[in-house]
Amino acid sequence: MSDDSPPFDAEGLARAALQAHGLALPEEDFAEVVKNLNLLRTHYANFEHFTFKPHEEMALLYRADA
């Protein structure tokens, strides 16, 4: 993520995803889910920088003889 990117909005993401999934949560649970999402965002930061060349993604995941 570049320095001028907006900060990760775990709360916004959680609200949108929960609504999409039809999941209703007590506020206390919601705060903990947001905390977990922020932790997962920290984990994602450990590997989001890996880059793959065009077509390499398909070869890695979906090569016909894999």
Place this chain on the structure above:
Amino acid sequence: MPELPQDAAGIARAVRAGQLDPVAVAEAALSGLESGGRQLNLVNAILADHALGKARAVREQIARGEDPGPLAGVPFGVKNLFDVQGITTLAGSIIEADNPPAEEDASAVQKLEAAGGVLCCTQQMDEYAYGFSTENAHYGPCHNPHDTTRITGGSSGGSAACVAAGLLPLSIGSDTNGSIRVPSSLCGVYGLRPTYGRVSRAGAFPFAETLDCIGPFARSTADLALAYNALLGPDSRDPVLSPRPPEPIEFSAASDISGLRIARLGGYFTSPLDETATAAINAVADALGVTREADFPEPAAARSAAFLTSACEGGRLHLDKLRRRAADYDFAVRRRLIAGTCLPAGWYLQAQLLRKKLQAEARKLFGQFDVLLAPATPVTAPPIGEPDMVVGGVKMNARANLGIFTQPVSFLSLPVITVPCRTGHGMPVGVQLIGAPFTEPLLFRVARFLESHAAEFRPTIPALS
């Protein structure tokens, strides 16, 4: 009553020779589970009628001159996420408790009983296998037989501890991120996580299906091999199962590690480690004469990707139940699963791309080495109810970090044997022997060498008060 053999190999040998009554073996195991198993909170269902019926069938086979198989009369238990015909599969949750009984045994149960084994119980676990401690919010904590104030590790805690306590010679557990290796480390027994796709998972409640494996616990490498050999073989019920022919472990040859290229993993795998875990990895490296160090491909990234993969796949699996019965989950499991349902698809895809990339790098690493050594856990068993641990002066969450050294390895689908080690500091701790995919026979060679090399690598059964 004469003293019964405590190892699976000894029991099977004596039963097959007609020198030991399998019904007496089953009765002794059931009695131990009723007392010690209940005392330590390691078991859910004790299957007395089933076990005695199976033991009588083995006895009748012997009387007819038939061979019941390599596990003749050997009592064993399974983590309560395996289907057992006639009882409800709990997977550590109260949500499953109202389900009808399983109609068919899980493949692992079928295969061990086809080899003559006698299923005696189902065993406690973390809810839905999403934990490293087996402090189950519904069924209570499992107690470590070496120190009952401490955890067993998880999520297959009841399975490991039944073997460690001497209540059973064999158990079968599952390992998604370390759920065999962590409890085998903290309970001081051998544990095997096979290569992903080597052993059928049919009839086992899933957690994260691209990571889930099942495997055995035992107090000796011979017993571990007996169970592993029985688990091998085709099974149309698990489409992930590899078509490779089984390679059962042969124990006729002497334990010999000559010619094997073994290295210990450096960098990430050297910290955090407490004094006992440090002594254990040093003891294993010294016993094997290991002087070289290797770099595992991107272990921190692999661990993080494993976290995301587990949360995402687990969240998707549980979404419908979360809609209907969220309040019935262990609160910590519920929040982790719900967070998993919220993850952007691109994050999950990136994790899978990373996995493929790192698997290719691991294949290169195994061109240089046959077996890699790493700690199984950073510490010995923490106290029950203690959320944090301090390692090297650093305070960290105990539950999440017990898998710090197991998650990167299983993310790449590699097979691992955890070797138990007691270095004189009291509690046991384990060391991972890691191989390239489908090299379980090499891992058994090294584990057997260690077992024969020194008493510190041979589990001891603690006296239960």
